[in-house]
Amino acid sequence: MKNKEKYYKALIENRGQFNEIEVGEQLGLHETETSEIITQLLSEYRIEYAINRSCNYSLTKKGMKKKSRT
Numbered sequence: 001m002k003n004k005e006k007y008y009k010a011l012i013e014n015r016g017q018f019n020e021i022e023v024g025e026q027l028g029l030h031e032t033e034t035s036e037i038i039t040q041l042l043s044e045y046r047i048e049y050a051i052n053r054s055c056n057y058s059l060t061k062k063g064m065k066k067k068s069r070t
Contacts, residue, residue: 003029007037008046016053023055 010023018026024034038057041047047057 001037001040003027003033004037004040007034008041011047011055011057012059014055016055016058019054020057 006027007024007029010027011020014023020038021031021034024031024037029037038047041057042049045060048060049056050058
C-alpha cells in the first residue's frame, strides 16, 4: 500500500508536532483512510500507542531499527 509507506515516513518526520489525523490530512488522506493505515501499522508493530506531544502514536523500537538500516 503506497499511502501506508508515505504516511509512515510522514509520521517519522512529524516527530509529534501534529496529531495523527493532521499528518494524514497533509498527505490528502481522509480520516477513515488514515485510521485504516494506523490500524495496519499497529498490527505490524511498526507504531505503538504512546502520547508523543500532539501525536498519540510513536515508532516502536522495531520500527526505529528498520529506519536506521536504510
